[in-house]
Amino acid sequence: MASAEGSVLMDGLRVLRSSIIFGRRGSIIWDSWEMWILQIFILPLTQMAFFAFLAGSINHSASDVQYVVIGNAIQTMSFSAVFSVANITSQDKWQGTLTGLIVSPANRMALLVGRASFQIVMSTLISAIGLVYAHFLFGVSFSGADFTGVILILVITSVTMMGFGLLISSIGLYLRTAMIMANVFLFISLLVCGVNFPVYYLPSWLRVLSYVIPMTYGVSAMRLAISGSSIPELSGIIFTEIFVGIIVILAAYILMKTFEYLAKKTGRLEQY
């Protein structure tokens, strides 16, 4: 019995490893270098500039502009962690590989997490570049920042938001495409996650959404880390983010299994 469980674990790890390799190779081959430059350097800059100018135009203080700039630097990871991850199942549909994957006995979670793992690196990089812009172009001071905390929050937020991307990706198994949902959730965090203004500005019914998206905690923790809070001081918000992230990943798994079942039952796997 123990040997059978060990074999399942080893199989899962093998699938995870090969998915990581194929996910990375696939991303590098599929996207052109222009798209990389756009995603890593241009989109974060333009988005941060838009909201920084907007905040500045309402005669907000420099600290308000910095609030917006830091929020957007972190939110831009959604291009990779949410949009790219959410489109994994849709891309498989377009390329005709989804059916082959579904009939394989491979562990689904290992398969999807492996495929999405490259986007963790990408999203961390995108937000790190965003923070560089924040400092050099928008005057955000890092003089009192806890850099260990900053890096830790970047990585944790990338991982948990990747889980959120997987949640949307699972919908793509059943719907014709997850791209529409991916577009919606790419931008919705700008509104509900405290990126540009505190969450309490929102109506209470919308705040519910804020608290189930890990980005809300990541953005808040990043502002605290940059203003000098140490890791022990941040531990509460970091653990909350990890907890919400785990719930989101579990929900993604359950949704994926449900939609896989429904898609098989209704024969919608290849519909796009």
Added chain:
Amino acid sequence: MISYGSDRNIHRIQAVKASMILTMKNFFADPQWIIPSIIAPFIFTLVSLFLFRNVNGPVLMYAVLGGGMMGMWGTTVYGSGSSIMFDRWNGTMEATLSAPSPLIWIVMGRVIFNTLEGMVNAIFILFIGLMWFRVGVSIYEPLQFSIATILTFVSLSSVGLILSSVYVLTRKAGFLENGLEIPVYIATGTMFPIALLPFYVQGFSFMLGPTWGIDAIRISAIQGYSGFSTGYIPDLVIMCLETAIYFFLSFILFTKVESRAKINGTLGEY
């Protein structure tokens, strides 16, 4: 000769009309694809309105009109790129280019429909903004407002036409449409005065017809609004001149791009 010329014009109008109808049918067959082009303007407008929440009516109206303009821009930028990209995906690119009607007339029909769709988006965004944030609807000069809106619509179509010509040649339409969206919102002063932008960006802003259009729209909609020093009529004249230049450039670009694309033989690549 006269008869030949007039026949040719009729054929061109027929091509534009047929292309518009086909684009409309494609849209209604799968309307979900409108979401990617309106979601960013919609969310950006809502965020802006939350940031503007402590300011008074005219400023909120300024933001709501800017949101509407973003809706029109978003659809123009995405619609122009996607119309060519969908041809590639569906394998209809070669057939479209080998049709007797020059490509520009076919694309013009698509661009006109996309811009019309953008106007519907703009109205939708205006409506949500007005309802959610209870902005008072009072258009200061309704007739001038309507004229400015219609001319801005034409100007946006001309920008869409230029963008489409580039999309015929390149496989990187996705790169361009994603990369251009937010910069055009910034450059045309949709949500904040372009006076805030660095000097070199302002130069680019003034080259975009819709920058003048949104100023004219705001002058006519908001009483006491002080935009560019030029004023309503000069704004429209400059926009019309720039629009004429865009149309002229589009014709030249389409002729060159169409022949180059056929010579390269890489039309269907994506």
